[in-house]
Amino acid sequence: MKFTLNFIKEFFNPQKEASYIAERLTLAGVEVESLKKENDDWIFEIEVTSNRADLLSIFGLANEISAVLGKRLKILFPSIKKKTVDLKISIEDKKDCPLYIASVIKGIKVVKTPDWLKERIANCGINSVNSVVDIGNYSMLKWGHPLHIFDLDKIEGRIFIRRAKEGEFFLGLDGKERRLTSQNLVIADEKKIIALAGIIGAENSCVDENTKNILIETAIFSPLTIRKSRQILGISTESSYRFERKVFPQLLEATRAASVQLILKLCGGNFLGSKKVGGVSSSSKKIKLNVNSLKRYVGVDISFSEAKNILERLNCKVSKENKEVLKIEPPFFRDDLKEEVDIIEEVIRIYGYEKVPEKLPSILPQKDDFYFWLSFKEFLTRLGLKEIITYSIVKESYLEKLKEKNFIKIVNPLRKEENALRTNLLLGIIEAIRYNLNQKNKIDGFFEIAHLYRKEDGRFIEEPYLGIGIIEKPLYLKSYIEEILKFLNIVNFEFKKEDLPNFTSALFVEKDKKIVGFLGNLKKELRDFFDIKKEIYFAQLNLSLLKEMRKDKFFKPFSFYPKVSRDISLAKKKEFPFENIMEIIKSSVGEYLESVEVIDTYRGEKIPPDFEGFTLRLHYRSFERTLQSEEVDKLHNQLRKKLLFPEVKGKIILR
Amino acid sequence: MEEKISLLEKEAEEEIKKVKAEKELEEARVRYLGRKSTINQLFSQLPKLEKEKRAYIGRRLNLLKEKIERLIKEKKLQFEKKEEEIDFTVISPCLHVGRKHLLTQVIEEICQIFKNLGFQIIEGNEIEDEWHNFSALNIPLEHPSRDVFDTFYLDLPPQEGGKFLLRSHTSPSQIRVMEKFSPPLAVISPGRVYRPDNPDASHSFMFHQIEGFCVDKEIDFSHLKGVLFYFAQSFFSPQVKLRFRPHYFPFTEPSAEVDISCIICQGKGCSVCKGKGWLEVLGCGMIHPKVLKNCGINPKKFSGFAFGMGVERIAMLKYRIADIRIFFENDVRFLEQF
Numbered sequence: 001m002k003f004t005l006n007f008i009k010e011f012f013n014p015q016k017e018a019s020y021i022a023e024r025l026t027l028a029g030v031e032v033e034s035l036k037k038e039n040d041d042w043i044f045e046i047e048v049t050s051n052r053a054d055l056l057s058i059f060g061l062a063n064e065i066s067a068v069l070g071k072r073l074k075i076l077f078p079s080i081k082k083k084t085v086d087l088k089i090s091i092e093d094k095k096d097c098p099l100y101i102a103s104v105i106k107g108i109k110v111v112k113t114p115d116w117l118k119e120r121i122a123n124c125g126i127n128s129v130n131s132v133v134d135i136g137n138y139s140m141l142k143w144g145h146p147l148h149i150f151d152l153d154k155i156e157g158r159i160f161i162r163r164a165k166e167g168e169f170f171l172g173l174d175g176k177e178r179r180l181t182s183q184n185l186v187i188a189d190e191k192k193i194i195a196l197a198g199i200i201g202a203e204n205s206c207v208d209e210n211t212k213n214i215l216i217e218t219a220i221f222s223p224l225t226i227r228k229s230r231q232i233l234g235i236s237t238e239s240s241y242r243f244e245r246k247v248f249p250q251l252l253e254a255t256r257a258a259s260v261q262l263i264l265k266l267c268g269g270n271f272l273g274s275k276k277v278g279g280v281s282s283s284s285k286k287i288k289l290n291v292n293s294l295k296r297y298v299g300v301d302i303s304f305s306e307a308k309n310i311l312e313r314l315n316c317k318v319s320k321e322n323k324e325v326l327k328i329e330p331p332f333f334r335d336d337l338k339e340e341v342d343i344i345e346e347v348i349r350i351y352g353y354e355k356v357p358e359k360l361p362s363i364l365p366q367k368d369d370f371y372f373w374l375s376f377k378e379f380l381t382r383l384g385l386k387e388i389i390t391y392s393i394v395k396e397s398y399l400e401k402l403k404e405k406n407f408i409k410i411v412n413p414l415r416k417e418e419n420a421l422r423t424n425l426l427l428g429i430i431e432a433i434r435y436n437l438n439q440k441n442k443i444d445g446f447f448e449i450a451h452l453y454r455k456e457d458g459r460f461i462e463e464p465y466l467g468i469g470i471i472e473k474p475l476y477l478k479s480y481i482e483e484i485l486k487f488l489n490i491v492n493f494e495f496k497k498e499d500l501p502n503f504t505s506a507l508f509v510e511k512d513k514k515i516v517g518f519l520g521n522l523k524k525e526l527r528d529f530f531d532i533k534k535e536i537y538f539a540q541l542n543l544s545l546l547k548e549m550r551k552d553k554f555f556k557p558f559s560f561y562p563k564v565s566r567d568i569s570l571a572k573k574k575e576f577p578f579e580n581i582m583e584i585i586k587s588s589v590g591e592y593l594e595s596v597e598v599i600d601t602y603r604g605e606k607i608p609p610d611f612e613g614f615t616l617r618l619h620y621r622s623f624e625r626t627l628q629s630e631e632v633d634k635l636h637n638q639l640r641k642k643l644l645f646p647e648v649k650g651k652i653i654l655r
Numbered sequence: 656m657e658e659k660i661s662l663l664e665k666e667a668e669e670e671i672k673k674v675k676a677e678k679e680l681e682e683a684r685v686r687y688l689g690r691k692s693t694i695n696q697l698f699s700q701l702p703k704l705e706k707e708k709r710a711y712i713g714r715r716l717n718l719l720k721e722k723i724e725r726l727i728k729e730k731k732l733q734f735e736k737k738e739e740e741i742d743f744t745v746i747s748p749c750l751h752v753g754r755k756h757l758l759t760q761v762i763e764e765i766c767q768i769f770k771n772l773g774f775q776i777i778e779g780n781e782i783e784d785e786w787h788n789f790s791a792l793n794i795p796l797e798h799p800s801r802d803v804f805d806t807f808y809l810d811l812p813p814q815e816g817g818k819f820l821l822r823s824h825t826s827p828s829q830i831r832v833m834e835k836f837s838p839p840l841a842v843i844s845p846g847r848v849y850r851p852d853n854p855d856a857s858h859s860f861m862f863h864q865i866e867g868f869c870v871d872k873e874i875d876f877s878h879l880k881g882v883l884f885y886f887a888q889s890f891f892s893p894q895v896k897l898r899f900r901p902h903y904f905p906f907t908e909p910s911a912e913v914d915i916s917c918i919i920c921q922g923k924g925c926s927v928c929k930g931k932g933w934l935e936v937l938g939c940g941m942i943h944p945k946v947l948k949n950c951g952i953n954p955k956k957f958s959g960f961a962f963g964m965g966v967e968r969i970a971m972l973k974y975r976i977a978d979i980r981i982f983f984e985n986d987v988r989f990l991e992q993f
Contacts, residue, residue, distance in 0.1 A: 029901025031912075049903030050798070224797050297941060297958060298909075299877030341944055345909035348876070349901035353911055356899075358881035361874055363773030363841040370776040374763055381753030388985035389756050391861050392781070392821075392847065393807075408782070410821070411808040414851045414860050421782075421809070421821075432985040441987040444751040450847075451781055460811055460819065462780050 003061050003141075004123045005042040010142070011062035014069055018042035021065060028068045029349050030055060043123050053246035054333040057144025059254075063331075067313040067350060075315070077250065078257040083273030087215075091277055092162035096185050097197065099220040099249065099278040100161055103260055104152060106213040108132070108269035117266075126238065132207045132214060135262045137238075144333075145218060145247050145255035146239035148187075148195055152213040154205040157190035161197060161219075168193065172200045174235075184229045185221065198226040198243040199235065214263075218256040220247055220280060249280050250332050282332055289326045289343045297341070298348050300356050310350045311343070369547075377449065379487050383480050385447045385468060390428025392450065396420040398427055401529060403501045406455040421453040425467025426502070426522075426538055430530050433469060437534065445470035445480075449543065464543040466517075474505075474537040477519050481509055481539055488550040502526055509541065511549060517541035563594065563621045564629065566636045569655040570643060571602070571613040576651040578614075581643075585618070588642045589635045594621040611653065656697070656704075660715050663693055664722070671726045677734045680727060687723050694720055757993040758863055758982055761970045762845045765865055768889045772882060774841045774867065779828035781847055782809065784816030787827035791949040792906040805851050807860075821849035825866035826906060829942075829961055832868075833950035838957045839871040845966070856978045863966035868942065870952065870959030876909065876941055879960035883913055883939065891918055891973065898933055907940025907961060918972060927972075934972055937964035 005018055014021055022032040022044060030052075034045040046055070054060035059075065066073035085104045091097050113131045117138055121128065126137045136149045164170070164180035170193050171177045180186065180193075187195040194205040198221040207214060226243040230236055260271055289311075291304050308326060311318045316337075317329040330337040337343060348356070377387065395417050399407050404423045413419035422428070425448050436443050447468045454461050468480055478495065485493055493511040500506040503520025510516065519539035527536065572581060585596060595618075602613030618639075620632050643652050667687050674680045686692060697716055701709055755763075766776050788806065789796060811819040828844035844866045852858040869878070880899065887895050896916035904910040914933035916922040922932040939962035944954035967979050974993070976982075981989055 026900055027898075029903075031900060031902075051903045051905075227797060296873070297875055299875035339944070341908040341941070345901070348909050353876075353880075353899035353901060353909075356880055357877050358884045359877040360772065360881040360885060361841075361869060361871065361878040363839070363869065363871075365770075365773040366775040366841075368775045368777060370766060370770060377755055377759060381755055384751030384753045386754045386987065386990045387756040387759055388990070389758055389983060390985065391983060393849070393861065409810040411810055412851065413807070414853065435984060436987050439986060439988075442749065443987065444753075446985070453782060455811065458812055459814075460782050460809075462782050 001048045001056060002043060002045050002124045003058055004038075004044065004120070006040070007058045007120055007124070007142070008062050008065060011059065011075075012066060012071075012073055014065055016069060018044070021069070024068045025065065027352065027354065028064070030061075030064060038123055039119075041119075041123060050245060051336040053242070053248075053336075054144070056242050056245065057140075057251065058142045059251075060144060060333060063315055063333075067310075067315070070313065072313045072315060077254045078261060079253065080257040080260050080271065083271070085273035085275055087275040088158040089275060089277045090158060090160050090162075092160065094278055096163070096222050096225045097161045097219055097278065098222075098280050099252070099276070101218045101252070101256065101274050101276045102159065103216040103218070103256060103274035104213070104272040105216070105260065105263055105269045106152070106272055108212060108214060108263060108267040110207065110209045110211055111267055114266065130207060130209060131267055132211065132263060135259055135266065136216070139255045139259035139262065140238070140242075143251050143255040143258055144242065145252045146198065146242050147255055147259060148201050148217045148239070149207050149259075150194060150201070150205045150215040150217065151207050151211045152215045153211075155189045155194060155215065156192070159194075160188045160190075162186060162188060164193070170196055171203050172196065173203055173206055174200060175203075178233050181232060183232045185225050187217070196229070196233075197221055199230050199233075199240045200237055214269075216256065216259060216263075218252050220249065220252065246335065248333055248335075249282060284329055284332070285338075287328045287330070287337065287340060287343055288321065289328055289340055289347075291324050291326070293340060294344055294347060297344050298356060299359060302347060302351055306351070307347045310347050313350070314346060316346075376487075379484070380447050380466075383445075383483060385445045385480070388428065388432045388446045388448050389450075390425075390431055390448060392422055392453075393418055394420055394422045394427050399423060401526070402426070408453050408455055408460060423452055423454050425450060425452065425465055425540055426469075429467055429469030429538060430522075430532065430536065433471060433534070433536060434530065434532050437532065443471055445476075466541045466543055466546075468539045470537050471534045474521060474535075477537045477539050478507075481517070481519060481541070484541070485509075485546075488546055489553045490546065490549045490551070503538070514545060515542075516545045516549070559621050559623045561622055561624070561626050563619050564627050564632045565617055565619050566632060567599070567615055567617050568636070568640065568643075569613065569615045571607040571611040571653045571655060573651045574610055574612055576648075580648075581652065584642050584648070585616075585639060588639045589618065589620070592620045592622055592627060592632075592635065594619040607653065607655070613655065656700075656712055657715070659693075659697065660712070660719055663687075663697075664719055667719075667723050668726065671723070671730055674730055677731070680730055680734070684727050688720065688727075694723075752991075754990050754993065756982075756985075756990065757970055757974065758966055760993060761966055761973070762863065762865065765886070765890060765964075765966070765969075766843055766845060768886050769843045769867060769882075771889075772841070772885065774843045774869075776843050776845070777828065777832055778846055779822075779825065779831055779844055781822055781849070782811075782819055783822040783827045784814065785818050785820065786816035787830045788820060788822050788824075790817070791830045791946065792826055793943050793945045793949075794905045807849050807851055822846075823850050824848050825864040825963060826961070828866055829868050830946075830950055833870065833947070833952055838952060838959070839869075840959070841869040841871075843867045854980060856980070859967070859979050859983065861983070862979070864963055865966060866961070866963045868959055868961035870942065870947070870957050872957060874958050874960060876960070879939055879941065879962070882960075883937070883962060887913075887915055887936070890969075891915055894921075896922065902938065902940075904938055904940055906943050906946050908943045910938070910940035913937045913939060913962075919975070927975075936969060936972070937962055939963070 022035045026032050031047045032044055036043045048055045063073045087102050111131050113128050113134045117134055118128045121137050124141050128134050132149055136147050140146050163182050164184040164186045166181055168180045170180055185197040186193045187197050195201045221243050223244050226240050230240045308318050311328055315331040319327045321327045396419050399420050407423045408421040410419045428448055429446055432446050449466050451462050452465050495507040496510050498506050498508045500520055506520030508515050508518050517540050522536040597617050598614055599617045600615035607613050620627055671683055701713055806823045807821040809819045825844050825846050832842050848864050849861050852860055887897055898914040899911040902910045902912040912935055914935050917928035917932050917934050919925050919927045924930040924932050928934050942959040942961050947954040
């Protein structure tokens, strides 16, 4: 909302610098976003919060500025004589339009708009059209009630305030044609629509330089009806903005009187009278303010008389009920003041937030998971992974491509195709990898922790997950999972082979028959679909399950006796799973086997082409004694023999 | 015997001098000092000698042994000196250093500050219903005050809390916690929020907020100011100034917007603060009695304050980032900076 200092001076002279006024207004909650000098005037641009309909008029702003500067503004509302004129007006639904007043002036002359008037409205952001329309806008700015002026001679017969028929067309003053629905409220005569109620007039009935007779429409429309009507058409005007917030019958009268008077003064003509349909009653309410609640709420002593003074400056009627309680009747244009806290805010914002001291409350610290999750993310970075944050809203077509089911869709998406909530963290990882590959960046590996969502039995499930994606050394993916589970002290988990629709070589991570996650290699077909030139190895873990399963850590003793290590070189047929070799190792060397590591892998001429070679190092150790070289050799030879058994012949070659 | 010793001494001296590699030196050591060495053989012959000679020869042998040991040691030192130098001027190899996303770091830092004051961190769900996102917070369903809360609706069948949606702010967590627990409460709730805003340098349809609130007997506006002062000075700088501007939020009364003195120009006026010297960082206020009532808390007995801030905005100010979209591009060159 824009206003100017000279416009305010039509009500009172603040006798203060514009910059001082701007600062005081800002500190009282009317934020001045910009202040500009224009000839001999100052233009203020302010942010009006949705509760303050009163600030959408120069009159309301003058009242506020006066209060902020320390004085009560005396307001004189313009009025005109009551005269009725015969007009036929029908309101289809009083809920849409509780009050409609049509005022008629005949014999006017559309003259040149005087410069002062042109400047007033221009500085408030409204272009000059012609003197009559300009006076209408000036009156609206000054008193806050939107009005519309028709060329009376262009109206044919009775006036209707009704909902539009489905598919009716409307050509607005902005030159745009719109197709209406029953959500739109219109003003129509017997032949045509003459205005989109509360929003914009039609070209077919507007005032032009030849206009002689006019009809001034001042009405009250339902804020909700106007809001829906303009939302559906995607427009917003000075008029709809005000109707949506709140209009007041008293200001309607003031606006109407002011515009009639000014038109008679500048354009001549005779005021024939007006026709009023409907009516609204305004009730005054009284709010009690206990000075003790003021102190309890704000933490500062404001005296009884100071509170009273502040409220009176705001044009509230204030009386003393007893020593502690004030009875307040806010002015009609402050219907945002409804209860005691609203009054408290009024007092404190004019008093000044800056005068409230700072204190710290004493709070007893409580437990939560904060440090656990903090250290969990910290741990993931220790694995050398980089955290990414990607969008939770994804393309439905992508989820379908991934054969995902039960995903939740957005009814009103920003972009039509991005309309689903993700059910996996894969898409985000793919996007980050693709982006960085295109940028030729070095990719070590990414992780993301985020919620995933899905439908289940008509309700929804939202749970946190961890996703990891790498493009090199696929076996590391398994190491990461093992390390994560070790960090969480989750033991006795298993990796189980599984067929997954989007991955090859997939494994489930299982514990106590619950699937806590999976890992796999993204299928080539999908890599091609997402246009990624590299393989993507992806793992996903359910964090609510892991959180349930994690256990406190206690020291685990280890042996102090020396370790004895033996190497074995072998080759296995490629499709023969390595875990079968591990089973043989475990079953044959038994209790003294501490661990096995792969120290070398080999593919080449020395072994058959469908084989791959490994050099394994077996570590033996006892808890009770130093193992003798001979007994380890014995165990190791047993193992070599077992690896030559007929069951595995042709699958394992010892080297 | 003495001759043998002299010869041996000469021979050893010359040979050790000639040694060119560490391996040869080891061979020489074995030859002259090892189990089968001449010295050892000579030592073993000692008992056969007469008493006086035995002592004399013994001493000479020991001296010789010490001399050879010393020569070998000296030679060894020479080799050690010749050990290859590392050229540290070579470009160092790349390490795989993991990183937390900057937003995670900022969220953790902010939570930590409030944790020091005794706040508890509780995260909420992103899928919410109209009751928790709007009505319970005193935001009427069809009202201009909802314009800033444009919301994504979901295709889930409505339940008692109304239609389901993606939360447009973290305030629903406030309601959830107050419905479930009774005061005293001091909670911080960080998380993702969603609004159908067209993406540009300062808008994203997904971003992060941190909600905080405190409800107890005798909590007043001065506590809100105190807590936010503590936060701003800990997070931005001890010199930062704060300005509380009255504002309107349906769920708080009185409400305020909080500005910090511009951290770039220290309040003098620059392009970031648009010459104002102040930067808006959060919204706050005393929790509206209706909101407390909606959660079954008696507003006559308890009062509380609440505040909310945008994590991206604060991170952008602190780290001087001009475009919000960079947070979600996940460019490695961005991730590696923090």
